[in-house]
Amino acid sequence: MTDKKTAIVTGASRGIGKAIALELAGRGIFVIVNYNGSKDAAEAVCEEIKAKGGEAAAYQCDVSDFTACGEFFKEITKTYGRIDILINNAGITKDGLIMRMSEEDFDKVIAVNLKGDFNCIRHASRQMLKQRSGRIVNMASIVGVSGNAGQANYAASKAGIIGLTKSAAKEMASRGITVNAIAPGFIETDITAVLPDEVKESYSKAIPLGRLGKAEDVAKTVAFLASDDAGYITGQVLSVDGGMNM
Ligand code: NAP
Numbered sequence: 001m002t003d004k005k006t007a008i009v010t011g012a013s014r015g016i017g018k019a020i021a022l023e024l025a026g027r028g029i030f031v032i033v034n035y036n037g038s039k040d041a042a043e044a045v046c047e048e049i050k051a052k053g054g055e056a057a058a059y060q061c062d063v064s065d066f067t068a069c070g071e072f073f074k075e076i077t078k079t080y081g082r083i084d085i086l087i088n089n090a091g092i093t094k095d096g097l098i099m100r101m102s103e104e105d106f107d108k109v110i111a112v113n114l115k116g117d118f119n120c121i122r123h124a125s126r127q128m129l130k131q132r133s134g135r136i137v138n139m140a141s142i143v144g145v146s147g148n149a150g151q152a153n154y155a156a157s158k159a160g161i162i163g164l165t166k167s168a169a170k171e172m173a174s175r176g177i178t179v180n181a182i183a184p185g186f187i188e189t190d191i192t193a194v195l196p197d198e199v200k201e202s203y204s205k206a207i208p209l210g211r212l213g214k215a216e217d218v219a220k221t222v223a224f225l226a227s228d229d230a231g232y233i234t235g236q237v238l239s240v241d242g243g244m245n246m
Contacts, residue, residue: 001081004030005057007074007226008083010120011090015189019046019215020087023112023223026056029085032076033058036090050097063116064108065089073123082131085226086124088117088138088161093191098152098178098239106153111159114164121168125177134177135226138165139218140237142245144187158183163236169235178234185241187213208243 007024011017012196013035022045025031033056037091042058063073076083091113094105120160128134143151146156162181169179185221186192186203192212204212221240225229239245 001079002030002055003196004028004037005084006030006032006076006080006082007085007087007125008034008120009089010034010061011036012045013041014045014190016187016215016218017087017089019219020089020222021045022049022052022058022227023216024085024087024168025049025056025087026052027223028054030080032091034058034061034063034072034081034090038045044122054173054194057191057216063088063120064111065123066115066119069116069123073127077127083124083127083134084131085135086120086128086137087222087226088120088136089114091139091157091191092152093151095150097150102154109153110157110160113154113188114160115162125168125172127188128177129172129175132176133209134172134175135230136168136172136177136179137222137225138179138181140165140183140243142180142183142239145237145239145245146206152229154210167235173234178225178230180230180233180235181237182218182221182236183239183241184218184244185213185217185239185244187218189215206244207241208246211242213242214238227242 012021012033046056140161141158144154163179
């Protein structure tokens with residue numbers, strides 16, 4: 001049990017999820033650092049949080065597995081007594097043009113990015129509905145709004161997250177639970193590190209604020225939507241993209 005607010009951040013072993021975990025912990029929130037395969041990295045995130053005076057614990061769970069998610073949320077509720085904040089951040093890409101995209105690559109991206117969010121919302125909402133309070137923030141993407149050549153699976157998963165977010169917001173509003181999505185633009189993490197320099201440069205030129213985003217830019221926005229200050233905001237998709245989408 002903890003007397004702090006409890007937040008679960010999926011895919012928090014690196015990138016945007018790690019920045020969110022650090023930001024929330026810095027605001028006095030107990031953070032569950034979820035990962036799938038990167039145990040050492042997730043534990044290192046917890047150590048970093050603890051070294052800064054915060055509290056955190058690492059938990060493995062493949063968010064695309066409905067049953068495993070059920071067990072994960074049951075364990076968290078039993079151990080810590082509450083779930084105040086759920087940040088559905090875990091995500092993957094398997095890019096390719098539709099003509100060449102395998103069925104497996106389409107299904108896998110939908111399973112982790114979209115179904116993973118459903119699984120976590122489904123299992124967290126039980127406790128949040130009981131508490132009659134909660135904050136859920138889902139990580140969509142600018143490409144879920146605009147589409148992107150070579151990312152049909154990813155863009156479809158992110159567009160799906162927007163529909164899921166608005167539906168969940170409508171279902172849960174009467175119980176004091178807010179559900180919002182963030183649509184990051186181009187953020188410098190492992191997901192974008194694989195892109196060639198000329199692609200990054202062309203993205204930079206298309207960003208009115210003139211620079212690629214940092215994981216911390218997204219983390220601060222997530223922390224706001226997860227805070228008491230955002231209590232009158234639900235069902236929204238907030239772009240954190242340096243002005244790319246306007
Ligand atoms: P990243 O650096 O590749 O990190 C992805 C995280 O997701 C890792 O912690 C990974 O953990 C976890 N993960 C992957 N599959 C998982 C699964 N099945 N179950 C649980 N965790 C899983 O990615 P990122 O760039 O930080 O992106 C984070 C989120 O922001 C994603 O949803 C992404 O789509 C979204 N986003 C990113 C950008 C961008 O420009 N970077 C833009 C728009 C949206 P393991 O290593 O343990 O698997």
